Amino acid sequence: MKEKKFNDVIGDFTNIVFKVVIITLSLVVMFIINMNTDLKEFLPTIYEPAKMSTDTDNATEKAVKNNPLWVAPDLSTIADDETRWETEYGKDLIAHTAKYLGPNGTKLKISNGLNCQNCHLEAGTKAWGNNYGSVASTYPKFRARSGSEENIYKRVNDCFERSLNGKPLDTLGREMQAIKKYIEFIGSNVQKGMKAEGSGLKDLPFLNRAVNPNKGAIVYKEKCLSCHQTNGEDVFALDGKEYVYPPLWGKNSYNDGAGLYRITFFAKYVKYNMPLGATHEKPLLSDEEAWDVAAFVNSQSRPHINVTTDWPDISKKPVDHPFGPYIDTFSELQHKFGPWKPIQEQMKSLIAVK
Numbered sequence: 114m115k116e117k118k119f120n121d122v123i124g125d126f127t128n129i130v131f132k133v134v135i136i137t138l139s140l141v142v143m144f145i146i147n148m149n150t151d152l153k154e155f156l157p158t159i160y161e162p163a164k165m166s167t168d169t170d171n172a173t174e175k176a177v178k179n180n181p182l183w184v185a186p187d188l189s190t191i192a193d194d195e196t197r198w199e200t201e202y203g204k205d206l207i208a209h210t211a212k213y214l215g216p217n218g219t220k221l222k223i224s225n226g227l228n229c230q231n232c233h234l235e236a237g238t239k240a241w242g243n244n245y246g247s248v249a250s251t252y253p254k255f256r257a258r259s260g261s262e263e264n265i266y267k268r269v270n271d272c273f274e275r276s277l278n279g280k281p282l283d284t285l286g287r288e289m290q291a292i293k294k295y296i297e298f299i300g301s302n303v304q305k306g307m308k309a310e311g312s313g314l315k316d317l318p319f320l321n322r323a324v325n326p327n328k329g330a331i332v333y334k335e336k337c338l339s340c341h342q343t344n345g346e347d348v349f350a351l352d353g354k355e356y357v358y359p360p361l362w363g364k365n366s367y368n369d370g371a372g373l374y375r376i377t378f379f380a381k382y383v384k385y386n387m388p389l390g391a392t393h394e395k396p397l398l399s400d401e402e403a404w405d406v407a408a409f410v411n412s413q414s415r416p417h418i419n420v421t422t423d424w425p426d427i428s429k430k431p432v433d434h435p436f437g438p439y440i441d442t443f444s445e446l447q448h449k450f451g452p453w454k455p456i457q458e459q460m461k462s463l464i465a466v467k
């Protein structure tokens with residue numbers, strides 16, 4: 114009898130403990146969920162990982178897919194005045210590079226008159242507009258083009274020497290420091306090592322044929338000429354410092370070592386950004402038009418630089434790099450204009466054998 118009572122008490126006690134544990138747990142869970150939604154409003158958006166990038170040059174990064182597109186943080190949120198001014202100066206150097214560093218530049222005369230912004234739209238913040246969203250999160254990194262680890266200074270100077278067909282900036286100087294500050298600030302909401310959705314350039318599927326410069330000439334006449342002019346020549350603004358419509362070829366354009374000289378980069382850039390006003394949501398060119406106009410523009414004359422040391426490991430050369438030697442048996446012409454799928458297949462089988 115006594116024993117029974119004792120067992121009952123133990124039973125009741127266990128029951129109560131069990132209920133208290135369950136209630137406490139649910140309270141904790143509810144608190145965490147609540148706190149999380151509250152916190153989310155105060156924290157900057159962090160772009161989470163999902164998938165590996167397919168870009169051979171950036172093979173080590175993880176790309177972020179199916180997430181909201183990257184949006185740059187606002188410079189006005191920088192509390193410290195001096196840091197904010199310096200970051201704003203960096204932005205101005207990106208948006209109006211020529212005013213400071215072009216042929217009539219007020220600081221130095223080291224570049225061809227293009228602004229970084231001509232190719233990195235909206236000061237490098239436009240979705241799929243070749244923006245800088247994932248630069249801070251992925252540099253320093255190994256790049257197959259140089260075969261070495263590159264920091265932001267080196268990458269910025271690559272564009273000075275190639276896209277702006279000019280000279281590198283002193284890495285310790287005020288201008289480079291400001292550019293770096295700006296690029297780091299706008300990329301500060303992307304998790305280290307990750308590539309944010311909407312950053313850089315948006316992929317464009319290959320055509321099943323070679324790209325065609327003659328067809329591209331027709332596209333150019335119909336959809337580019339009104340701004341970029343008959344010979345792709347430059348139209349300087351009234352102040353003589355910046356282009357209204359930047360040149361697409363000729364002595365003041367990017368040189369043949371630049372990223373845009375690769376047809377895939379050019380096609381991806383124009384598909385989602387040109388004619389002026391196009392966006393990834395409202396492209397104004399068909400895929401074929403983008404590929405063919407890339408072939409046309411990149412068949413015109415432009416400054417030459419020596420890029421023979423690029424891609425020291427030739428098995429890592431991007432399929433559309435127009436200068437040999439290659440590990441495959443295809444010509445420079447087919448590497449430049451495609452079709453690229455057969456080349457890719459041969460490269461794959463050769464690398465598999467190695």
Ligand code: HEC
Pocket residue numbers: 207210227228229230231232233243244245247248268269272273276277292313314367371372373378
């Ligand atoms: C003529 C067009 C053009 C101009 C002008 C230009 N760039 Fe670029 N830039 C490119 C292309 C194309 C890429 C390669 C994009 C890629 O690798 O996905 C690139 C890449 C970059 C990258 C690396 C981006 C990444 O996500 O890895 C940085 C940083 C950069 N440029 C900075 C600059 C700066 C700073 C200037 C001005 C001094 C400038 N660029 C001017 C075309 C240009």
Ligand code: HEC
Pocket residue numbers: 227228230231232234235332333336337338339340341357358359360361367373382383387388389398406410
């Ligand atoms: C309505 C005028 C306009 C039209 C039409 C236009 N562009 Fe542009 N394009 C611009 C402007 C302006 C810029 C510079 C953008 C900036 O700085 O914000 C530019 C920049 C470029 C650039 C990068 C800078 C350079 O000089 O290398 C390329 C490449 C380009 N356009 C290609 C094209 C192609 C190809 C077409 C036709 C399919 C085209 N554009 C149609 C106005 C235009």
